Amino acid sequence: TIGFGFIGASDIAKHKMLAAIRNTPDCEVVSVYSSNLERGRAYAAETQIPHAASSLEDLLANPAVHAVYISTTNELHHAQTLAAAQAGKHVLCEKPLAMSQLEAQTMLDACREAGVVLATNHHLRNAHAHQAMRDLIANGAIGKPIAARVFHAVYLRESLQGWRLDKPEAGGGVVLDIVVHDVDTLRFVLQAEPTEVISLSQQFGMSAGSVEDGSMAVFRFDNGVIAQVHTAFTVPYAGNGFEVHGTDGSLIAKNVMHPAAQPEVLLRTANSEQRLELAANEVYSLGVARFIAAIQGTGKPAASGEDGLWSLASALACLESAHTGQKVAISV
Numbered sequence: 001t002i003g004f005g006f007i008g009a010s011d012i013a014k015h016k017m018l019a020a021i022r023n024t025p026d027c028e029v030v031s032v033y034s035s036n037l038e039r040g041r042a043y044a045a046e047t048q049i050p051h052a053a054s055s056l057e058d059l060l061a062n063p064a065v066h067a068v069y070i071s072t073t074n075e076l077h078h079a080q081t082l083a084a085a086q087a088g089k090h091v092l093c094e095k096p097l098a099m100s101q102l103e104a105q106t107m108l109d110a111c112r113e114a115g116v117v118l119a120t121n122h123h124l125r126n127a128h129a130h131q132a133m134r135d136l137i138a139n140g141a142i143g144k145p146i147a148a149r150v151f152h153a154v155y156l157r158e159s160l161q162g163w164r165l166d167k168p169e170a171g172g173g174v175v176l177d178i179v180v181h182d183v184d185t186l187r188f189v190l191q192a193e194p195t196e197v198i199s200l201s202q203q204f205g206m207s208a209g210s211v212e213d214g215s216m217a218v219f220r221f222d223n224g225v226i227a228q229v230h231t232a233f234t235v236p237y238a239g240n241g242f243e244v245h246g247t248d249g250s251l252i253a254k255n256v257m258h259p260a261a262q263p264e265v266l267l268r269t270a271n272s273e274q275r276l277e278l279a280a281n282e283v284y285s286l287g288v289a290r291f292i293a294a295i296q297g298t299g300k301p302a303a304s305g306e307d308g309l310w311s312l313a314s315a316l317a318c319l320e321s322a323h324t325g326q327k328v329a330i331s332v
């Protein structure tokens with residue numbers, strides 16, 4: 001059995017990852033660490049996690065913990081990953097991996113040197129819809145891809161209206177929160193790397209200080225594709241979508257940027273419009289299963305540390321572009 005330690009008594013850990021781990025054979029969550037022991041104990045009791053650790057060291061010293069899932073606020077991921085690697089624990093880390101590329105690179109290096117797996121919890125690439133689009137594009141179904149459009153503006157639910165809106169030091173803002181997922185999904189579907197970005201950001205009354213609550217960005221990829229990405233915390237009714245347009249066809253997907261929704265994917269070519277039959281699938285469980293396979297040496301993580309580094313680098317470049325008004329190069 002692979003024992004997980006939760007680093008961070010978070011919403012996502014409680015509402016998504018706990019079930020994802022419990023649904024995976026031979027996996028269980030054995031301990032949770034919160035910076036507030038009382039809160040940790042209450043969280044453990046509510047979620048039926050057997051142990052609340054009194055410190056990070058306490059959690060990492062537990063021999064029943066083989067892997068950690070880190071879902072604290074973003075500025076903490078770096079130091080917590082380094083500590084976990086040093087303790088010989090495999091790391092499934094939330095996005096964005098860190099606050100800077102240098103920090104993320106240090107995490108990759110530390111995990112490699114310690115011989116532990118580092119995975120990034122980019123869940124959307126586990127969706128059947130994105131996998132189907134990737135395969136169709138790779139097989140030439142739309143000819144040569146020209147452009148992509150990602151619609152990922154949401155309304156941040158009230159229970160999450162905390163650090164994301166007013167804590168730049170915790171990695172708040174829609175770009176580090178959502179653009180990372182969109183870039184990861186574009187990289188996965190297009191099988192190409194982003195090379196540069198230009199963006200504008202917005203503050204429309206929800207976020208405070210220097211934190212943005214809306215962003216529109218255009219990324220260029222190394223296969224020539226330009227991709228438009230709209231993200232927001234403030235838009236209740238837009239719905240979401242992901243489109244790739246090529247020389248011989250278009251893939252037009254709706255409801256594919258939210259894991260629980262029923263996806264709709266349309267392939268339109270000169271002579272036909274084909275609706276793909278796709279069921280919504282459990283994307284977080286698939287991520288856990290791939291992480292476990294990587295630990296056991298039988299596979300690779302769905303999204304690796306390097307994938308997390310790419311999405312972070314792209315989001316940081318997007319932020320820099322919004323601040324400077326200049327196009328910013330992306331390199332890893």
Ligand code: NDP
Pocket residue numbers: 007008009010011012013033034035036039040071072073074094095096121122123160162177
């Ligand atoms: P939360 O705000 O729920 O949790 C973040 C931290 O805030 C926790 O570690 C906890 O600190 C503290 N906290 C949470 N609730 C309370 C409370 N009621 N009182 C006091 N402190 C509290 O964050 P999310 O779950 O929304 O996000 C956590 C991470 O996961 C982020 O990195 C985010 O980007 C990522 N995420 C990823 C998603 C994905 O699909 N891959 C989806 C959502 C989030 P402590 O642990 O010290 O108690």
